Amino acid sequence: MTIAPAVISPASPDDAGEIMTVQRAAYVTEAHLYGDPFIPPLVESLEQIRKVLEGDAVVLKAVLPGGRLVGAVRARFSDRTCLVGRLVVAPDQQGRGVGGSLMRALEEHVAGRADACVLFTGHLSDPNLRLYRRLGYAETHRERVAAHLTHVHMRKTLAAGARPA
Numbered sequence: 720m721t722i723a724p725a726v727i728s729p730a731s732p733d734d735a736g737e738i739m740t741v742q743r744a745a746y747v748t749e750a751h752l753y754g755d756p757f758i759p760p761l762v763e764s765l766e767q768i769r770k771v772l773e774g775d776a777v778v779l780k781a782v783l784p785g786g787r788l789v790g791a792v793r794a795r796f797s798d799r800t801c802l803v804g805r806l807v808v809a810p811d812q813q814g815r816g817v818g819g820s821l822m823r824a825l826e827e828h829v830a831g832r833a834d835a836c837v838l839f840t841g842h843l844s845d846p847n848l849r850l851y852r853r854l855g856y857a858e859t860h861r862e863r864v865a866a867h868l869t870h871v872h873m874r875k876t877l878a879a880g881a882r883p884a
Contacts (some may be wrong), residue, residue: 725781725789725817725823734780737788738807742768745807753867760805777801779824781808781817792821794829794836797804799878801825801833806847813846822854826877835876842869878882 730738746760771793772778775815781790794801803825808817826836840847842861848871858871863869 724821725783725812727779727781727820730772730778730791732769732772732778734778734788734791735765736773738772738778738780738791739763739765739768739811741788741791742805742807744810745813748810749841749844753841755865755867760807777825777828779821779828781821783812790817790821790828792825794825796829796833799832799834801829801836803836803838806838818850819854826875830877833877835874837872837874839870839872842871844871 742760742763746758749755750758750761750765775795779792780788782788789791789812790806792806793804796802803822806818806821808821829836835857836856837859838851838856839862840851851873854875856875859872859874861871
C-alpha cells in the first residue's frame with residue numbers, strides 16, 4: 720500500500736489541540752524509555768501550546784491527504800541560530816519520512832535567518848539520533864540532566880547564501 724506524502728505548512732493556533740494529541744502520543748515512548756512520565760512534552764498544556772503558536776516561534780505541521788495532522792516541529796531563534804524542538808510524529812506514521820520531511824522543510828523555512836540549527840535528544844533515543852545524523856546533524860556535546868537522562872546536543876550548519884522560503 721502506498722501512502723500519499725504529508726503536506727508541510729505553517730501551523731496556526733487552531734492546530735493546538737491536534738498538535739498536543741500527536742505530541743503526547745509521540746512522547747509516550749520516550750517517557751517509557753527513560754522511566755519518566757513527567758517529561759515536559761507530556762505535561763505541556765493546551766494553553767501553553769496555543770501560546771507558542773500565537774508567538775514568534777516557527778511551527779510547521781504535517782497533514783495527510785484527508786486532513787489528519789500527523790506531525791509537527793517547532794523552532795525559536797537565538798541570534799542567527801535556529802533552536803529546534805518538539806519534533807513529533809504520530810506513532811503509526813513513524814518511519815515513513817514525516818520527521819525527515821518536517822526537518823528539511825524547517826531548514827528551508829529558516830534559511831537566510833539562521834546560520835545553523837541546533838537541537839537535543841535523549842541518549843537512549845536511537846531512532847531520533849539516527850534521523851538527525853542522516854540529516855547532517857553532528858553531536859557537539861552531552862549534558863547529563865538527571866540520573867536517568869543525558870541530552871545529546873547536535874548542530875547542523877545551514878548552506879551559506881540560502882534564501883528564506
